[in-house]
Every structure is written in C-alpha cells, then in structure tokens.
Amino acid sequence: MLTCWLLGIMEGSFLEEFFGDSVNVNGFKVLKKNAPMIQEIFSKHPNIASGLRVHFLTSINVFMNTLAVVCKTATKEKVTWEEIELMEKGIVVLELAGFEISWLKLIVVQHREEVERNEKIESMEAQLKVLKENQNKLIEEHKSKRQTPIRELFTK
Template sequence: MEKQYEKKITWTIKNFSTLQSNEIYSDHFVVGDSKWRLVAYPKGCGGGINKSLSLYLDVVDSESLPSGWKRHTTFRLTVVNQISEKLSQQEEGQCWFDENATSKGFSAMLPLTKLIDVKDGFLVNGEVKVVAEVGVLEVVGKSDVLVETLLLHESIDVNGFQVLPSQVESVKTLFDKHPDIASKFRPKNPHLRTTSLNSLLSLTEILCQSPEELSIDDLANAYSTLTCLTKAGFKLDWLEKKLKEVGETRVQEIEEELKDLKEKF
C-alpha cells in the first residue's frame, strides 16, 4: 500500500556543477507543528564524502521547541531523473527526530559519477531536482507558537522573508532579477519584514498595469510607498526608474485627453 505523506515539495538546485558550498539548504516548509528543510551535500558527507550526493531532512529552529521534544516522522527523498522518472533515485526513512538527532537522511543518496554525467539524466541544464515527501506520525512536546503562526498560514522562508506559498514564485523571481534588493534592508522584526515585502509586491503589481489604468492618486501613493521602502533599506533604483516612466506616460495621456476635450468644446 502506498504511504500517505502530509507534504510534498520539489527543490530545484540550480547551477549544481559550479556550487562552491559544502552544504546547501532548501526553503523552509511546515509539516505537523514544525518547520523543516532539506540539506544537500554536493560533494557528500560522512561515508559518502567525495563519492555520493548526501541528502538529509532537517528540523529548523529546533532550539525553540520545548525541552524533550520528539517527532516520529516518515519521509521519502527522491533525486529526480529528468529523462525518465522511472530511473529516479529514491530512499525512504521512518524514525524519531529529537534534541540529539535533528537531521536524518542518506550519506550515499546517489553516486557522484552518475549525478554529474549528463547522459544519466540527473543533471539537466545545470539543475538537479529533489522531491521530498514528509509525514509526522507522532508529536511529543507540541509547539503552540508554531501551530498558530506557521501551520495556519504555512509561511515559507525565502531569502530571509516569511511568505505565503502563493507568493513564493513571485518573491523568488524578484530576488533572481535583483539579487541585492534587500542587502541593506534594516528591519529585523519578522512582521515588519513581511509587511514591507508585501508592500513591495503590491507596488510591482501596480506597475505591471497599463498606465491608463492608473490615476494620479495611484501614482502619488506609489511614490509614497516607494519612498518608505527605500528608507527601510530596499534597493529600488530600477523600480523608481519604472515608476517615473509610467508617471511621465500617464501625464502625457492626461494632457492629450484634456486637449481633445478642449477641441470638442
């Protein structure tokens, strides 16, 4: 009988062949009342060092959980074969995570010789895809805070900002296009960070509209929001330029509309 898992995520590791880090991490995700992440060792670790890709499931912020906490967990990790899924490499585990064992997985997930050979189908266009399926069977030491703040909203960490699943792609695209956008962002409070990021996303959505859909008040509010976000530390030169262009276009359109009205009367 096929096992049932609470959560299934796909992690795409880009530019795998040129990675310099000994270990890399996926975005956080919530299962049960805890935050989790995947940890990959591109050059292996433990018994798999310099021989295999090592892949682990890791409890995030375990120090914030109550003393004596435990999570009985079942999980399945898959390195996807992008030519034929039938050839994907898959490993399963079922065990307890606790204060002394916050990370579980496989040191020899996939031989590096197979992984880096593009003919084998695991490395395509520089990307390696990993699928994780996770289910929590039993909880000892429940975290009410995580239940209230994370489970209900299922926020996900993207570049240090907590975002909703529906926002993940937009935020990732934003950081891919502008990697240094938050390099000088000052607020540390997670609520302020989330509020600021939401304002930025709203602003980018507004500027995706055609100029004729924006009123002068809309543009004034956009400038005000941009000023606040810039003062908070976001690097938004590119957005300021776009807003200026939209504003100039809209002013020209309004002037033309007024000219047409004058000619009619």
C-alpha cells in the same frame, strides 16, 4: 494599521493569522500569492535587501509583501492615479527601510509620466472638440446671415 505592522507592535496572533497563508522565499516569509513576484524580484535583483536597516523580522516580512504589491502594480500596462500614489508611498517606505529599488522607482516615474501625458492629450482633444463645435456654430451663423449667396453677387 500598516504603521503598526511596520513597528512590530501588533499582537502575535494577528500576525500569525496575517502570515498564516505564507511561504519562505529567500529567508523571508511572504504571502503565497506574493511568492512568485518576490522570487522574480530576487532573481533579477539579488542584492535588493542587502542594505536593510530594519531588523525586526515581522516588519521585514511586511516590507517584502509591500514590495510584491508595488511590483505587481508596476507591471500592469495601465495604472490609475490612485495606484501611482500608492506605489510612490510604498517606494518611500521601502527606501527608508533600506531596500535598493531605484529600478522600481524608475518604472513608477514612467507610469506617472505616461498618465500625465495621457491626461494632457485628453484635455487637448476636449479643447479641440470645443473649438470645432464653436467653429461650426460660427459658420452656421454666418451662413444664416447671408441673404444672397456669394456666387450670385459675382455673376450679375
């Protein structure tokens, strides 16, 4: 469905309904809930849309809302793999449209690296737990096999 929006082939009534609860930010029509994020983006990156290759206004508006969603997700402290994948897909589409978002791409890469690092740590902790359990089992087996305590062997 997003592809249809991006190509601008959806019916006008649907688009009016979709953008019905919208406001104008820097000449772009965005959903009210996305307006603060778009305003913040333009304040920090005023030339973000200067290289746009898309000229169909409705598609540009959809891209702006996509940008807002990706940025909102990127500003979260912790993200899931699913969110990372969605952000990466959004970035690909936004870059193809001509948005200058290298700064956003860097944030998503950092999120990916953090999730990968955390998964690796969790995996290593799980392996360590298994090793400790195996070590304890071996110690218990060894203790149960000994009939005479070692101290007694040396005191006689």
